[in-house]
Amino acid sequence: MLLATVAVIFVVLILLSMPIVFALAVAGIAGLWIGGYPMQQLSSALVSGSQSWVLLAIPAFVFAGNLMERCGMSHALVELARALIGWVKGGLGMSVIVVAYFFSDICGSKMAEVSALGSALMPPLTKAGYDRRDSASLIAAGTAMGMLVPPAIFMIVIAQVTNTSAVALFVAGFIPAMVIMFCLMAVVYIRARQKNWPVDTRPSLKRLGEAALHAAVPMVVPFVILAGFILGIITATEAGAVVAGYAFLAAKLYYRNVSWREMVSIAYDSAILTAAVVFLLAVASVYQYLMGVSGVPQLLGDLLSPLKGHPWLFLAVTAVVSCLFGMVLEGLPAAVVLIPVVFPISESMGIDPIHFNIVQTAAVGIGLFLPPMGVGLLMALRFAKLNVGEHFRTYLPYMLALFIGLLLIICIPAISLTLPRLAGLIR
Structure with missing residues (x-):
């Protein structure tokens, strides 16, 4: 009853257009007060939930x-991707997926990635004759995939709430x-045959060399992150400082x-987003307390007990729930509200924590780009000047590909665990 009341308060506040992080805070405080729990729990939860070096x-x-x-x-990464694969039929469409993989590794923010890919790729896709619905689908699906490529902020948060290694999670995301x-x-290749999409460019070693030279500056970042983690040279926190310093030097000395x-404005915006994330983690501690005293973990354990003999089915069910959370509440609230409740159950079933976190990260990333309310999808549609109804049927094959990939990750743990095991980060 208490949690139902908290949920109603939260929904009402959201409908009144209160920002999600503040709606969660007000609803959580109301839950403590209505339940008659000591309000001192609020201050201790706020402190404990925000104290971590990895943040x-x-x-x-x-x-x-x-x-x-x-x-x-x-733009440099777009040209590199087009030079690498543009000579295949539908190569420009495939290059959208490739550049989404590359750019996720240096961006870290899904909304910034959608904005960058939309502005850089929508014009050439339109010029090449791609339907706007396919263009939006390529950008949305590629960015959804990119949730798994570090340095995703979601990975840092989920590592914090599950008390697992952010470095191991970063390394695990690449494959x-x-x-x-x-x-x-594969979907792009099939649709290119069906719709007779053109070849983007001819094979050219000269163009590939020039594109690689221009993309060398941003491509340093993923290699530094991966090599640093595998060799044990840097931690996740140190990697953030290295990448930020490199970006600063590249902006002032190379791109100019x-x-x-503008630099100060970017730093200010980054500080605001960071404050919101840390406050969200702190507020989540209140919900974990309320769920604990309300017996939610025990209830969920009983409900999910029939799945204990089928870990893949448990992961599939929780992934579907994470997709829905990601679609409705965006990514980070899904992590801080849902994951701490189901994570102990997965541990009791013997599911590797890194595998569990990778599955949930992929699921939330897909949820951000699911119709009708996925905020990432809505942003991609804004660039294409489409609404959800106009776009839905075209998006179905791309959603199917995302879910097939998710199912493969669920059913084959080695996909997530091989690289961190080779790096000695997990057993």
Whole structure:
């Protein structure tokens, strides 16, 4: 009854257009008061929920991602992707998926990625004769896949709430993202045959060399992150500082197209987003307390007990719920409200924590781009000047590819665990 009341308060506040993070806070405080629990729990929850060294990586990665997007690094990556695969039929469509993989690795923010890819790729796709519905689908599906490619802020948050290694989670994300990328590219290949999409460019070693040279500056970032983690040179927090410093030097010494005023504005926006994330984590501690005293973990354990002999089915069910949370509440609220409740159940079933977190990360990423309310999808549709109804039927094959990739990640744990095991990050 208490949690139902809290849920009603939260929904009402959302309908009144209160920001999600504040709606969660007010509803959580109301739950403590209505339930007669000590209000001192609020202060202790706020402190405990926001104290973690790994959270220092968030402002650094957000700042670096916003700065790189402002410098125009996405355009260099687009040209590299087109040079790599543009000579295949439908190659321009495939290059959208490839560049989404590359750019996710340096951006860290899904909304910044949608904005960068939409502005950089929508014009050439339209010029090449791609339907706006397919163009929006390519950008949305590619960005959904990119949730798995570090440095995603969601990964840092889910590592914090499940008390697992952010570094291991970062390293684990590369191969699952690649699996979904190949699923999406298969869909593009089939649709290119059906719709007679043109070849984008002719094979050219000269163009590939020039594109690789221009993309060398942004491509340093993923190699530094992956090599640093595998070799044990840097932690997630240190990686954030390294990437932010590199982005600053690249902007001022190489691109030279970002003024000091713009730099300050980017830093300010990064600080605001970081404050919202940390406050959200702190508020989530109140919900974890309320759910604990209300017996929700025990109730969920009883409900999900029939699935204990089928870990893949448990992961599939929780992934579907995470998709819905990601669609309705965006990514981070899904992590801080849902994941702490189901994570202990997955541990009791013997599911590897890194595998569990990768599955939930992929599911939330897909949820952000699910119709009708996925905020990432709505942003992609804004670039294409479409509404959900006009776009839905065209988007179905791309959604199918995303879910097939997710199912492969669920059923084959080695996809998520091989790389961190080779790096010695997990057993």
